[in-house]
Amino acid sequence: MELRIKDDFDLKKIENSGQCFRVRELENGDFLFISGKEVLFIREKSDGFLLSCDEKKWEDFWKSYFDFGRDYSKIRAKIKKEDEFLTNAAEFGKGIRILKQEKWEMLISFIISQRKSIPAIRTSIERLCELAGEKITVKDLEGEKKEIFLFPEPKALLKASAEELDKCGLGYRRDYIVNAARLVALKEVSLNSFDNLNDEELFNALNEFKGVGTKVANCVCLFGYGRTGRAPVDVWINKVIERFYNGENPFGYYGENAGIIQQYMFYYAKEIKNF
């Protein structure tokens, strides 16, 4: 299908925004998105986008995945005029959207993320998918068949040996992942049931997993549950807070948009480095 949208939908920025680790640009310039059991190829065209899914799948799944239903330009318009850093960051990051990704994948991905660089996170996750993920065959926009490994189900991870998991470069995080897989696979914890919790309750529930602290729990809230009021603070955001906000967390003012504001700042800081 075709999508007649141009504003606030920059695939390259989304790929590099640090919220997703399996999104990538292919050699032919198309983008590949994988989430849950769904796979999408997207090609940017002069008047919009060409997608590998039909209208029904777009309406049922990808539309909400890409958070279409939110007007990002309105959010940028609410930024304090005197906040020069954030104004620059938002302009620079214009086109980023907060993806609503698969909950289990977010939990494990952000457990892996601690004390790892983004390229290293991608490598670990990809190895995990090849080790224990279901292999499916899909057709790209050229009609050519491609093999894709989906993100491993909790049960599949439990079947892997410690040695196999270690080859994924998980380091000391391995036991955190096995522990989470056990709790979810044995249905002692239901990630879907967490939908009913408010933001604070959800944060606390996620925080119960070993290896999930304040930052990781907030990332899962934001990227897995669409809780845009949560603003994860990592090393980059900490530098921003120290340098531009006198050490005071600036996100409270933005309420339910705090997570989106945070994402603009994170992307800007990460990309510019010497901001």
Place this chain on the structure above:
DNA sequence: GCCCAGGCGTCCC
């Protein structure tokens, strides 16, 4: 070889 990475658990106060 060195430094650091979208932090966290533990210990100690």
Place this chain on the structure above:
DNA sequence: GGGACGCATGGG
């Protein structure tokens, strides 16, 4: 409640 410390491993 907050501060120091160790942590496995890969990228730059």
